[in-house]
Amino acid sequence: MKSALRNAYYFTLSRYSLNPNPSLLHIVPFISTFPSLPSVLSRNHPFRSPLCATLMTGGDSDSPQTSPSLEKQFEKFRVQLEDSGSLRERIRAVVLEIESATRLMQASLLLVHQSKPIPEVLQKANSQINVLKDLYNKLAEVVRECPGQYYRYHGDWRSETQMVVSLLAFMHWLETGNLLMHTEAEEKLGLNNSDFALDLEDYLVGVCFMSNEMPRYVVNQVTAGDYDCPRKVLKFLTDLHAAFRMLNLRNDFLRKKFDSMKYDLRRVEEVYYDVKIRGLATTGDSVGDQGAQKI
Template sequence: MDGSKNLANVFLLYNNYMEEEQNLREEIRALVRELEQTAREMTTILQSVHQQDGIQNVASVCEKTRSYYPAIKAHYSSLAAKVPKDQYYRFHDHWRFVTQRMAFVSALLVYLESEELATHEAVADAMGVVLTKEEGFILDLEDYLAGLLMLSAELSRFVVNSVTAGDYLRPFRVANFLSELSAGFRLLNLKNDGLRRRFDALKYDLKKVEEVVYDLSIRGLKPKQET
């Protein structure tokens, strides 16, 4: 009887552990949903750069998008307080996609503002997270790279809409940027299947942009700055 009682107590402990784990995951999911909502709002604002009035007012679109960063930082701060120390990767899947999306948004903002590549450190700082798990809640390097790879599809679309709006210089600059980005990723030994697939997509997007550049060139619409 004592053995059966001890066994029951052991399984009661297991049950308590599982319930606590489930409750924690639900709390984390709730925080992630709030983060996702803010990220969607930022993405929606950024999408306006594809419209003619948005292309002509890129700076104001970026400024409005950046106004959401305090909320983003607060969301990540709440997650950092909720996730047990040293268990980041145990729960990582909950916020992996939205973090990649935020890395993309941050990288796109930097490009629209300066036409430069957003560094890992700059993106992490904008989001209110850090680079190494020893320092706290981190922006995983692969999540940052995934965010960069999302840029190509957005910029290839931006190129087409820029031409429609009469901006014939931008496609040449975007082509140069994506070419350099592609060259950078070629230096990496990508073992992550998701990153490899997205890199293949980047090559396809670069090809589309180069076709636009070629079409502008043969039609005599290549701006003097790029001749």
């Protein structure tokens, strides 16, 4: 009996050793027939691994409990995120309507490049201004539900507002030959309230977008026989570019759009030069001009 237990002990050593003794392998058939081997191996031996001991004992029965304060905090976060998502959906619905009205206005203004009568073009485009004003008032009511959160959601309507300003500025220039002021743009859109106003950078980017239309307008007007248009546009863009030079702009999107203005100015200069050397341009100063084209 003692010999059998000794052989079982040596067999256990051979299983846990990295270099088992081959001389002990001949006792395997004998040990497999030994009836009391499981009870021997089930005793606490120093060769049992900690993992095996943990698995055999069943582990810790106590599961970690969530802290009440932590659960309360994240429940509050959940409610805030759901409210924010619902508000963004409502904002986006209004912005889609603004985008639709802007496309209609832009489609009307494109006719000016085809030498259509300016009063007719402006009449169709002006019909969308009141629509945009109502939509911005509706948007302001939605945003006012979260006081002090204007710039948190501002990105949802930023690009659409910049496009609207560019179209309004172009229309204003066609009517008067002057730049649409920031306060005038706010008045047209009904954004003169302190809690929901026209962002300054949106206005400036919109003005830069408006300047991008000038070279195309000049080329089409010269093609239609208006040889004085390059002079008017050149003076306007020169003054506008000089005014922008007064600003200390960062290296951001607004600065990139301002840099593109000098290329618009250069293209207009080239058209004016071609008209001038051919003797087609009229002489005189553009001061006192009341529009890009007489209405």
